[in-house]
Amino acid sequence: MPPPRHRDRGFSRRISNGLFFGYVGAVAGIVAAIALVLVARFDPVAFQGIRGLALDLTAPFSGVTRGVVRGADDIADRTSGYFAAGSQNSDLKAQLAEARRALIEAKVTSLENARLKRLLGLVEQGGKPIATARIVGSSLSGQRRYATLSAGGGEGVRAGQPVRSAEGLVGRIAEAGHGWSRVELLTDGASTVPVRLLRTGQPALVAGRGDGGLEVRSTQSGAQPFHRGDILVTSGTGGVFPPDLPVAVVTASNGEVATARPLADAARLDFALVLPEAVSAPPPPVGGR
Amino acid sequence: MASYYDDGRRPLRTWAVSVLSTIAGSALSLLPFVAQSAVWPAFGLLVALGWRMLRPEMWGAWVALPLGLIDDLIGGAPLGTSAALWTITFLAMDLADHRRVWRDLAVDWQLAAVAILFVTAGAWAIAVFSGGAGPLWTVAPQALLGALLFPAAMRVCAALDRWRLGKGAATTF
Numbered sequence: 001m002p003p004p005r006h007r008d009r010g011f012s013r014r015i016s017n018g019l020f021f022g023y024v025g026a027v028a029g030i031v032a033a034i035a036l037v038l039v040a041r042f043d044p045v046a047f048q049g050i051r052g053l054a055l056d057l058t059a060p061f062s063g064v065t066r067g068v069v070r071g072a073d074d075i076a077d078r079t080s081g082y083f084a085a086g087s088q089n090s091d092l093k094a095q096l097a098e099a100r101r102a103l104i105e106a107k108v109t110s111l112e113n114a115r116l117k118r119l120l121g122l123v124e125q126g127g128k129p130i131a132t133a134r135i136v137g138s139s140l141s142g143q144r145r146y147a148t149l150s151a152g153g154g155e156g157v158r159a160g161q162p163v164r165s166a167e168g169l170v171g172r173i174a175e176a177g178h179g180w181s182r183v184e185l186l187t188d189g190a191s192t193v194p195v196r197l198l199r200t201g202q203p204a205l206v207a208g209r210g211d212g213g214l215e216v217r218s219t220q221s222g223a224q225p226f227h228r229g230d231i232l233v234t235s236g237t238g239g240v241f242p243p244d245l246p247v248a249v250v251t252a253s254n255g256e257v258a259t260a261r262p263l264a265d266a267a268r269l270d271f272a273l274v275l276p277e278a279v280s281a282p283p284p285p286v287g288g289r
Numbered sequence: 290m291a292s293y294y295d296d297g298r299r300p301l302r303t304w305a306v307s308v309l310s311t312i313a314g315s316a317l318s319l320l321p322f323v324a325q326s327a328v329w330p331a332f333g334l335l336v337a338l339g340w341r342m343l344r345p346e347m348w349g350a351w352v353a354l355p356l357g358l359i360d361d362l363i364g365g366a367p368l369g370t371s372a373a374l375w376t377i378t379f380l381a382m383d384l385a386d387h388r389r390v391w392r393d394l395a396v397d398w399q400l401a402a403v404a405i406l407f408v409t410a411g412a413w414a415i416a417v418f419s420g421g422a423g424p425l426w427t428v429a430p431q432a433l434l435g436a437l438l439f440p441a442a443m444r445v446c447a448a449l450d451r452w453r454l455g456k457g458a459a460t461t462f
Contacts (some may be wrong), residue, residue: 022349023380029354030376036369041419042364047368054362066321072380139319139365140329141431145417145424146365147323175365189421210423211326267323 016113045175046161052153052177059180062137111231115198119244129273131155135183135266136169145188145210148268151273152179157274160240165272167236168246168263169193169249173274183272186247186262187212195232195247200224203235206248206260214248214260226250226258242278306453307347308356308447311336315360326427333360334408337375338439339446342397349381367419368410374411378404394440402436405449409435420446 039046063120133151152155153176163170163183171191174184184191189210199270203219204226216226230250248260315333337356340346357371364371385400409432417423 019349022351026350026354026376026380028350030373030380033354033357033369033373033376035368036414037373037419040367040369042418047310051362051365051368055365058316058363059366061316062319062321135323137319138323139321140318140324141327141331142318142366142426143327143413144420145324145326153354189416189423191421208421211427239372262294269323276410 008050009116010018036123047151048159048175050076051175054184055148055175055177055180056152059136059150059177062148063134063150066134066269067135067237105216109287115231115233115246118198129275130161131157131274133274135269135272138185138266139182143210144174144190145185145208146182147175147185149173149181149183150179151274152177154178154183158182158277161277162241162245162275163272164245164275167265167269168248169241170262170264170269170272172240183266185266186214186264192236193241194219194235194249196235197226198233199227203237204232206232209259213251214262216248216250216258218256223256226253227253227255230258230261232260236278239278242275257259300343302453306342306449308342310449311340311356311362312359312411314399314442315356315363318432320365324421327431328434330431330438331360331371331405331408331412333437334371334405335435335442335448336373338378338401338404339341339442342401342440342443343446343450345382348379350376350383353379360449367415370412370415371408373409374415376410378408395445398403398439404430405435405439419423 030146034049088286109159131151133149133155134147136150138145138147147159147170149163149243157173157176159173159175161173163172170187171183171188174182178181185208186193187208187210191208193206194203195216197207201204202223205217205219207215207217209215210276216232220225228250228255232250234241234243234245234247246263250260252259311333314336315331316413318329333356335351337449353375354372355435357373357375358368360366360375361368382400382404390398410413410425410429413422
């Protein structure tokens with residue numbers, strides 16, 4: 001097949017004008033779009049209105065189909081359970097897996113117990129949650145790790161507020177529409193949370209890597225190395241995140257830098273709580289104004 | 290665009306199908322899963338490229354601008370990401386059409402694969418520039434999957450095209 005001759009200008013002034021202005025429009029559009037990207041770089045909360053509106057228009061689709069997907073999950077589980085019941089071998093395997101899971105759960109519970117004992121009395125500091133909402137989806141093809149939450153500005157949700165689940169910190173609100181909002185997950189490349197090591201209390205920073213993992217860096221020089229299985233909780237330094245929320249567990253340690261996994265797995269969450277931004281004392285004013 | 294075929298009767302269906310199917314492709318990223326890395330190909334781009342390859346004369350390059358903007362709004366990328374990258378891609382396609390002497394599926398696929406790699410890498414670069422993103426390898430599966438799925442997207446466009454135009458689809462617009 002020969003290539004299309006559609007861009008032939010021919011002799012018609014009308015056609016050549018149309019083509020010309022089409023190209024002018026395209027180039028001007030590219031310049032405008034790059035300007036938008038620059039705005040996004042230097043003012044990340046710009047265009048909240050239009051972005052929130054788009055979120056409000058599109059998120060209900062995820063909200064409705066989320067139920068279908070979870071239902072399908074349940075059906076698949078039940079079906080496989082039915083077939084497995086036919087064979088004692090797989091039945092025993094399932095029991096073994098169950099026992100293993102229970103063992104891990106028991107370990108986590110004992111850790112949790114120890115943690116709660118330490119936290120007793122500090123709980124009063126956390127404010128009342130602003131909203132309880134469902135997590136319905138995420139940006140599947142985008143580069144940022146955002147999840148969609150079924151609560152928005154109507155319920156008092158604002159950009160910057162921390163989000164937690166029963167297991168631990170999920171992330172913080174990146175942008176809020178009227179009835180829906182986007183949560184920047186801990187694993188997002190732009191997310192950084194000040195934490196401390198539950199075992200020793202030493203301060204560290206947890207940063208998202210964008211590939212599902214977290215990077216932990218000690219903020220102390222000459223600190224003790226991290227151990228596998230170390231639990232990290234928010235330190236509350238600098239405000240935003242309330243102190244003593246469980247954040248992550250260290251999966252591999254390389255001295256002062258470690259990799260970690262979030263305790264709250266966003267893919268398995270159904271509900272999350274939006275918390276008010278923790279206030280810290282405002283910095284002293286800089287003279288001059 | 291309109292000037293070329295403006296014979297006074299362009300029923301809604303002939304142009305709305307291509308635009309709406311592209312938006313539907315973008316909306317596929319709304320499926321209710323929570324992904325820990327970007328593995329889902331940009332279906333909006335695939336469908337747009339499918340239409341571009343199937344009917345090179347249908348859209349002017351500027352059409353990619355609003356379609357990309359809608360893709361940004363749906364996907365939550367920094368505004369202007371897809372709008373800029375898609376329009377640059379479409380302009381480059383026009384340039385390529387001027388130069389090449391032959392076209393078939395293999396050439397279309399190669400061009401589309403290059404376009405998908407360019408847009409994915411560009412979106413990654415803009416995400417890094419405007420806040421944060423993972424290392425570059427995290428977008429490789431997305432780009433490869435997109436390039437491999439392109440012929441399927443083209444088939445979908447072709448089926449929609451036949452329905453859109455009704456009888457005599459091969460010769461009329």
